Amino acid sequence: MCAQVVLAEDDAKQAELVRRYLEREHHQVVVVGDGRAALEQVRRLQPDLLVLDVMLPGVDGLDVCRILRRESDLPVLMLTARTEEDDMLLGLDLGADDYMTKPFSPRELAARVRTLLRRGRQAPSSAEPDQMLRVGGLTVDLDRHELYADGTKVACTPGEFRLIATMAAKPHRVFTRAQLLEQLHGIDQYITTRTIDTHVLNLRKKIEPEPRRPVRLLTVYGVGYKLTDA
Structure with a gap:
């Protein structure tokens, strides 16, 4: 490469x-x-x-x-x-x-x-590379590497995009931080699960109507996160 x-x-x-x-x-x-x-x-x-x-x-x-x-x-x-x-x-x-x-x-x-x-x-392995993923008001265009919230294009980093695309491929599924971390970085002793928390906070600022009261990207306490079709 x-x-x-x-x-x-x-x-x-x-x-x-x-x-x-x-x-x-x-x-x-x-x-x-x-x-x-x-x-x-x-x-x-x-x-x-x-x-x-x-x-x-x-x-x-x-x-x-x-x-x-x-x-x-x-x-x-x-x-x-x-x-x-x-x-x-x-x-x-x-x-x-x-x-x-x-x-x-x-x-x-x-x-x-x-x-x-x-x-x-590469597109995330959890979805077909030519697939358009839609979860509620969110649209994830894997071909163009673009994210839309309620029809408005959202600027996001490659890491944020990979995380949201992984979750959008399986809406309502609860992902642990370790599972999401593996999608972003693989098994790596130098990266911690707090990396996922940081990406989630950033994504909420971009896709949630009220980031402090999320309805799309939810925390499942003691487990991890899930994406809903709200």
Whole structure:
């Protein structure tokens, strides 16, 4: 799988190491050292993936992610030296699809990149790729990778789309956090089930008439979540 990747990393040694590993995977890698340049290159090149360090000079990685999510559903893998789980989940809350904490194995990063690229190019396995899923006022167009709520197109990240598409394929079924996590990330010791909670909170803001009183994407206490046709 050959893809174009923008790598935003201001540590020259770290950037060179990551670039070499990604190029061994036959990806084309464009390296930038600050957030403003990352925005410029993403807008110019329309790459397949952005690998984004949080601590960038000028415009930091969190702001880059926030800005891009208003413009694109480009998959974003965030790199962070912050070890607090709440700090790492902030990146997901802003629309990142995955994160890795430093120091990390470049081989594992390359594997994460493969997973994100494969996920971005494939429809969820729980539904036919040519199927239009409708659950109440929600429509999930798997061919076009688009979500509509009451006829209005909803911007969502690849991770959010995969989660809602998985649940829309089996409405009213209760999914555990672990089951949903496997759909998003597979079996991965570095990702926690709180990732699912973050995606659910973000989706509720986008598809619920009153996000604090959800009627579509419901919590089943002690179990997980389900999507209804309300």
